[in-house]
Amino acid sequence: MFTVLIRTIILYFLVITAMRIMGKKQIGQLEPFELAITIMISELAALPMQDTRIPLVHGVISIITLILLQTILAILQLKSEFLRKLINGTPSILIKDGDLDINELRYQRFNINDLMEELRLQGYYNISDIEYAILETSGQLSVIPKTDLTPPSKKDLDIKTTQDSLPITLILDGKINHKNLQSLGKDISWLEKNLNKNGIKDFKEAFIVLIDSHGELYFQKNLKNNKK
Known part of the structure; x- marks a missing residue:
């Protein structure tokens, strides 16, 4: 044993x-x-x-x-x-210009029902809306819709935005991450001051404190689900 x-x-x-x-x-x-x-x-x-x-x-x-x-x-x-x-093979084009490549579907043993399911999972319902559907070597399906059906980006709509950044954890389960705090150019006094504003008198009261992707302070207490 x-x-x-x-x-x-x-x-x-x-x-x-x-x-x-x-x-x-x-x-x-x-x-x-x-x-x-x-x-x-x-x-x-x-x-x-x-x-x-x-x-x-x-x-x-x-x-x-x-x-x-x-x-x-x-x-x-x-x-x-x-x-x-x-070793890996090459990607296969199953749909081109809105038309199915029947020979390629047969060669890859990829039936229409499976293809339609993959398209629906990616938010497309009509074969005619697809410019290219490519079966990758990993078995995943990449879909490129026709240009006029591509969702507009914020740039296309002339919407001004700021680039999101990675969230930075400052406190986790009551323990301060001094390295992350230093990378922000902040000190313990700054952290303590901001926590006091939100009713947290002791670092150990905080379950998690972080700077989110928008640069805002997010926190959650250990016992109460108070959030900012």
Whole structure:
């Protein structure tokens, strides 16, 4: 029992490390070879956990080999467009100028119902409204509507705006983030003064305090849901 526990812990951290090395893509964004390696790693990790007769080192060596293979292929694809096309394939145009490419749909085994569902999920209901629909190598569908149906931007409407910035956390669960406070060019006195204005007398009373994307102070108390 103890042996199984130790083997499971080792394999768990090994698989987590493998996923970290492979990058931050979601399952739906994995290229075919990345998905294949992910499935193989999960199978190789499961076998030594289920069957203690299989030496743990066999599973570890196999997983490390796949990680190295994936890393080498990823580097080679960065350097070679031919290899990238060979391994991942190329995007396929399913709709062009509002017309379906029937041959491409058949080749990709992509039926009309699936295509219409993908279009609806992106807010389009008519094939004639689409300039291009491209099936990416990851399996996701990119949709480019006809220009006259593209939603207007604030620039098109001549609406003056200011660029949003990333929110900066100043206090989390009563603890001050001095590094973020310093990056704003502020000090403890400034923070204390602003919190006092909003009825917070002690930093520990605040669950979260941050400067939001509009440059405004946002806070929430630990016990009361008072917000600004």
